[in-house]
Amino acid sequence: MDFILYEADGAVATITINRPKALNALNSQVLDELDQTLDAIDLDTVRCVILTGAGDKSFVAGADIGEMSTLTKAEGEAFGKKGNDVFRKLETLPIPVIAAVNGFALGGGCEISMSCDIRICSENAMFGQPEVGLGITPGFGGTQRLARTVGVGMAKQLIYTARNIKADEAYRIGLVNAVYPQEELMEQAKKMASTIAKNAPIAVRNCKKAINDGLQVDIDQAIVIEEKLFGDCFETEDQKSGMGNFLAPKEQKVKVVPFKNC
Ligand code: DAK
Numbered sequence: 001m002d003f004i005l006y007e008a009d010g011a012v013a014t015i016t017i018n019r020p021k022a023l024n025a026l027n028s029q030v031l032d033e034l035d036q037t038l039d040a041i042d043l044d045t046v047r048c049v050i051l052t053g054a055g056d057k058s059f060v061a062g063a064d065i066g067e068m069s070t071l072t073k074a075e076g077e078a079f080g081k082k083g084n085d086v087f088r089k090l091e092t093l094p095i096p097v098i099a100a101v102n103g104f105a106l107g108g109g110c111e112i113s114m115s116c117d118i119r120i121c122s123e124n125a126m127f128g129q130p131e132v133g134l135g136i137t138p139g140f141g142g143t144q145r146l147a148r149t150v151g152v153g154m155a156k157q158l159i160y161t162a163r164n165i166k167a168d169e170a171y172r173i174g175l176v177n178a179v180y181p182q183e184e185l186m187e188q189a190k191k192m193a194s195t196i197a198k199n200a201p202i203a204v205r206n207c208k209k210a211i212n213d214g215l216q217v218d219i220d221q222a223i224v225i226e227e228k229l230f231g232d233c234f235e236t237e238d239q240k241s242g243m244g245n246f247l248a249p250k251e252q253k254v255k256v257v258p259f260k261n262c
Contacts (some may be wrong), residue, residue, distance in 0.1 A: 004033040005054070006040075011047040011197035012190060016054050023061035024053040026108045030080060035086045043094060047197035047206065049206070050189045051090070051116055052100040053109075056182055059125065061105030063140065064145075076139075083108060084142040087115040092212065094186045094205045096196055100189035101125045102182065106164065111138060114145035117208060120189060121167050122182040126162030127175055131244070148215070150175050200238035206230070 005016040015037055017024045021198075021210050041049065053059040061085065071079060090097060090112070099105075099113040101121035110127050119128075121136040127218060129146065131138045138146075147155035152175045158165070167179045179189050188229045198206060214222035233239050238259050 001033045003030045003133060004037050006037050008042070008046055009190075011191040012040060012050065013046045013191075014050045014052065014186075014199045016052050017060055018054040020053075020055040020058070020065065023058035024055070024109070025064040025102055026083065026112070027064035027067045027161040028079065031086050035089065037245075038086070038089050038093060041093070041095075047201050048193040049095060049097045050091065050100050050186075050193055051097055051112070052102055052186065053188050056102060056122075057124075057186070058103040058109075059101040059105045059121075060109030061104045061113055062109050062130070065108075067135065068136075080099055083111075086205050087112060089172065091115040093095050094208070095201075096208055098189050098193055100185050101176065102185055103185075105143070107138065108140045109143065110149070111140040111142045114149055115141065118177055118192070120178045120180065120185065120192070121170065121176045122185045123167050123179055125136070125167040125176070126145075126171065127170045128162065129159045130162045130164065132160065146175075181211055187241050196260075198248060198256055199241050200233075202236050202238045203233050203242075206232055 003017065003019045005018045007014045015034070017026075017030060017034070019025065019030060032197055063079075068076070068079065096118065097116040099116035099119045101119055103112055103122065103126070105113050105121075105125060105127045107128075107130055110129055127143045130140045131142070137143060143159065146158065154173050167176065170176045171179050178188070210226045210229045214225050217225070241257050241259060245253055
């Protein structure tokens with residue numbers, strides 16, 4: 001692959017969008033390679049993914065403006081669909097994805113970070129949806145996911161004004177969960193990913209599905225989704241070893257339960 005680096009270290013995998021000369025902007029090839037990378041993740045061993053950008057300046061500076069500038073209406077729609085399909089694949093990946101935002105996250109960059117479960121960023125990170133200044137609307141889910149993440153009023157303000165915000169403001173409005181010095185970002189992302197990966201994998205997957213699916217329906221249906229996914233955890237080895245360890249005599253308890261799945 002030319003533009004995606006993939007590294008699996010035990011249960012934690014890191015995907016790096018690697019097109020630093022264009023500040024990791026998303027062209028069709030990057031989107032295709034990302035799509036293939038997501039398909040190839042070994043979900044039997046990997047329990048958490050980190051998504052980041054190459055270099056120390058940019059996470060993703062948006063969709064590739066050069067490529068988009070000459071698109072016809074039909075091609076623009078096809079490009080939007082390609083991006084949306086990949087972003088949705090990321091969002092619905094059965095395991096959690098942490099966006100480690102290491103610089104610019106503009107347009108499609110902000111949008112791809114919002115397709116991840118959790119966002120943390122470096123102090124030099126900058127977020128924004130500058131599309132209306134380019135004569136387009138956010139096209140990779142920005143109008144939908146930003147409103148769901150930071151609330152309707154703040155999302156409308158950011159999208160209508162096309163104003164970029166720095167890391168501290170992104171933290172204040174709840175767009176990111178934490179801000180770290182650049183040199184600590186990946187270490188902190190890996191620490192969080194390892195903590196997630198140590199927990200019961202079926203339960204973690206079911207939590208992701210319950211939260212994501214539950215947010216799309218009314219509360220009565222959402223509770224039913226939760227009940228089903230809660231029930232699914234029973235009779236699994238994870239549930240037996242997790243509860244077994246809690247109930248075991250003190251001298252037999254282990255600090256970290258070696259969860260195995262199934
Ligand atoms: N696309 C292509 N190239 C980009 C790029 C981008 N988004 N962002 C940066 N680059 C390239 C620059 O052209 C430059 O290339 P060379 O000239 O060196 O060849 C190189 O990266 C370094 O950039 P700068 O020289 O500009 O670096 P600076 O530090 O001066 O400025 C910047 C950094 C991030 C502030 C600036 O590059 C910038 O404003 N970039 C554009 C940011 C932006 O507006 N992003 C949003 C793009 S719109 C849709 C689906 C999706 C979308 C829309 C529709 N449909 C449904 C069809 C998504 C839209 C977007 O994401």
